[in-house]
Amino acid sequence: MNGVTENHASSSSSSSSSSSRSRTNIVYIPEGGYEGQPQPAFDYHSLDGQDPSICIDNGAQSWRAGFSSMSTAYIDRPNVIARYKERKIQKNLLLFGRDTEVDANSRSNIRSMFDGDLLIHSDLLECALDYTFCKLGIDSPKIEQPIVMTERLANPLFSRAMTSELLFELYNAPSVTYGIDSLFAYSRQEHQDGLAISLGHQASTVIPIMNGRGIMSRAKRIPWGGAQASELMLKLAQLKYPSFPLKVTPSQATFMLRETCYFSTDYDGELRSLASPQKLSEITKVVQFPYTPPEVNEKTEAELAAASERRKEQGKRLQEMQAKQRAQKLAAKVAELEEYKLLQSERSQFKKADFLSRLREMTPFETEAELDSYVKKTEIEVRKKQRKDLGMEDEPEEEPVFPLVNRPDAELTEEEIKEKRRQRLMKAGWDARVRARAEKQKERERLGEEKRLEEEERTTNPSGWSSRLKEEQESVIARIQERKKRKAQLGDRKSAAAQNRMKNIATLAAEEKTSNKKRKKGEDDDGFGMDDSDWHVYREIGGDEESEAEEDDQTALMSIESRLLQYDPTFDEEQTLIGRAEAKNKLINAFVHGGLPLNQKYDFEDMQLNHQLHLNVERIRVPETWFQPSMWGIDSAGLGEVAGWVLNGFDEEERKRIMQCIFITGGSANIPNLIPRMRNTLTPILPFRAPLKIVSSLDGGDPRLEAWKGMAEWSSTAEAKEARVTRAEYEEYGGEWLKEHKWGNVPP
Incomplete structure (x- = not known):
């Protein structure tokens, strides 16, 4: 067997302030995904006198292995391998599981033996088997224990043949047995009839069980699993935080999915409730990434x-x-x-x-x-x-005095005539200021009269007065928003507004060119410019009219809203234009920076805050894809709909028996609220008041380990011994040979 080199490092805790650590809505990304202390090798010679099987749950996400006599899987690691040559020490390294994330060089060489849900890389499978047998302490030239392995639903023949060839030819295994992971997990249940639902890493499967045997002809597969959900979580985080200082890895995205998300029992209703900034902030989970704080000399x-x-x-x-x-x-x-x-x-x-x-x-x-x-x-x-x-x-x-203005020029000297001209200009300016003051006084009187009439209307008909002002407010706000929309359109040269503006300019240029030509005798003037409205087109092109109208609308809106706030008790700050904008900003702030304490404002220079992701809507949106894959472009029915379709395919008596044990397993089964969500989905599509029992783990443990525990318990049964493919049968029938048993795929 090939040599195996392990690389371990201690992970340091993330640097954070003590106040942040006291918050319950914060989740810390592990600083370095590799495992801390090396696990001691198992004493293989302690098995003398025992006849256990080697059970391997070869999942697309996790690799779990151990002897069937163990209470749980001895090896439980991510199913990834990094194999490369370390230039510093000039040695070939093989890293497995979380050890692959020890440094940048190992992370760049991470590979998986699976392509989607298909096992295709035999060399990487060999590396994982080498690691497993070394950790189990097997030092003999051949494997002496039977091997039980999981495989996918409807596993292709070449994948099984490739695995059998490795086990028999390279490791000299005495026998091999294959079975479906979700059925192995269901084998621990007491019910002979049920439904095995697996939320796998690359796909989700629904397999009915009747009389203690999986019915493969009615099994269904959904092309959505933990890998796609993690990728969706990563894309949503990248879209929400495009300038995040760190590159979020797929393993970190999976961590966020498992630690922050939950299934919503009423997705549409909860999504509508998140229109409230307060509710959005309440469900926010803050994901804190590791960072190195800058050195700061604290002053006394x-x-x-x-x-x-x-x-x-x-x-x-x-x-x-x-x-x-x-x-x-x-x-x-x-x-x-x-x-x-x-x-x-x-x-x-x-x-x-x-x-x-x-x-x-x-x-x-x-x-x-x-x-x-x-x-x-x-x-x-x-x-x-x-x-x-x-x-x-x-x-x-x-009031200034202008003594020379009324004196005739004949009585004045040359210097006095010059002074008279200056005084005349000064007098004209003074008269203009006097007229302006008089006009302002008249305007004040007019406004006072309008105010008096409005006050009278407000006193005699308050509801009508309030309705009229609210209509005026909506009209002004509509004009302001339309103007902003028009400005945005003018910025796009392909928009209709920008093209109309260019047409007006071209038309005016053509008319100007025509007008500059000498008008023929008898040709009448078109009269353009005689009316003030003719010049509006120039003001429209230049934008002068827009700016003036915007100032007038802003002034009118402030006046309307101030009067409504003062006299209408049903009108509050949130109904003003600024209040509406603030409500929108509050919702956006809660969406992007929600979850912060009430007395803490977001500081864009704070290293700790800059290394945080605030997840709220994503917490329910990502898990919902198992029930609505079409939301993200997957042409498939949801998990609940498929399970209901499978159940309704049986007659009434069989369906009642199956509904007594709907068993959910897989890594993503750990996401909270899965069972209530499944119950709420199945209840409307099943017969009225039909009894329904949904379970996840037999002993309240981790659903991820149910498949390994099931295969470990089943491997010691007589059926398991009969289902073993021996080396002699492999040599006679080939690697595609498979013996049928109740928890395995149907042989071809």
């Missing part, structure tokens, strides 16, 4: 207090500096103002020409009017800042 409370005090002092100094700078600027402005006032006071001491010369030499102004205007404006500005520093209100604006 005294250091933190000192740092906080320093920040306060820095903020105070900054405020003082800003106040000092403002005071300096104001002082400079006052000094400049005093200098200009002094220059104004010297005006009478100089001739006009000399004063203008002195003005242009000492200031940036060209005329006396510019100086006077600047001095007046600066005085107002200085007084305003001084009053602001003292906390006083602004002075009312004085």
Whole structure:
């Protein structure tokens, strides 16, 4: 037999805060999937005087093996092999089970002897058998005990022939017996009639049993198992967290499936209930992946207090500096103002020409009017800042005086005419501001009147007033959403909105080109532009109208919602536009980041939170595929529907006997709520009030081990001894030869 090298390493615990570990909704991914301590080899010589069989449950997911005299399987490992040459030590390594995940090199060489549910790789089967016989302590040149192995329902002949050839030719086994795993598991039941349902790794099977024998002609197979469910869990996690910092492995996805999922007894009803963010957060399971926390130098409370005090002092100094700078600027402005006032006071001491010369030499102004205007404006500005520093209100604006506006030009000098033009412009601006204030006053009066009328309507007809405002709110929200939808469509050049916009631009360009040509004699003008509505097309293309309308709608919506919140007791924050958006955001946050404590916010820089997956809807959606494979594109009936179809294929008396023992086994049978879910599915499709008994494990143990325990108990019976294919029969009939027994496949 080939040599076997085992590689073991201790797994360190995941780094997490103590507060996180106290939470009950968190599941920790094992850091390193390999097994910790090496298992001591079995003392093969202790079997002297005994005649046990070697029982091997060769599953697509797990390999379980041991002597039939053992209470449970001695070897229980994932059925994967890594065989490669380690360059550091220049040795060929063979790793089996979880040992294959010891490092990146071994993980990259992981292989399975199965392709789907089909056993095809004889070299990998040989590696698994080598490991098994070594762990069982068999050191003889040949195997002396009979071998009992499981196989798939309707196992192909070449797979059985390949296995028999290995056992007889390489290991010199005395005999081999094959049987179906789910039937071996059912063999432990007392009932002679029943239904064996296996939730396997690559497929699920339903086999009826009558008079203590499996009826293969009525057996059914569903192409959905734990492998497909794990792959679906992995895809959903990748879709939900596209930027997750780690690569989630298939074994980790299987771990998440087994540790977090459960069958929903009312899938549609529970799915509808998850529209509530609170309910979504309640069922969330947090899957914590291992990570290496960054080194952080934690400061003492005294250091933190000192740092906080320093920040306060820095903020105070900054405020003082800003106040000092403002005071300096104001002082400079006052000094400049005093200098200009002094220059104004010297005006009478100089001739006009000399004063203008002195003005242009000492200031940036060209005329006396510019100086006077600047001095007046600066005085107002200085007084305003001084009053602001003292906390006083602004002075009312004085009505300006324009003495030159009404004087004729004949009475004015050239300089006064220039000043008159400036005063005329200033007067026009002042008049415009006065008109604007008057219009605002009228608008305030109009709004006040509308408010009074609305107040009167609200008092006399509150229900009608509330209904009208709610209709206006819905109308405004519809316009806002339609506008957002249009903006999104304009971003897609293939959308209808973007193409219509391009058509408008092309049409306008063609019209512009035509209009630039010389109009023929007698040709009438089309009159475009005479009406203001003609220019809406340009505003539509440029987006000006959209932005203005959006501002108006936002203002109107705020007014409507504020009035409803104030006077309508049936209207709350959740019915506002912001409330609706927040409710949607709460649901999204609960879906992506649910399961966090109420007082903890998601910190995007927290390493621990960044290495977490939050599973909620996935917990019921993935297991539901066994009952509704069509949800994920599998053209097959569900497990409950197939089981009901098989049961209804028997007559009434036979169906009653079978319904007394519906036995569920397989690795995925450990997922919670499977039996209630199966009962709820079968009850409507079976006869009314028909007695129904569904069981999983005989002694309340692990359903995964039921097949091995069943074959270990059955191997010592007389039927098992008669069903053995001996070496002589193999040599005479070939590896495809099979003896029929009640828990095996029907021979061809």
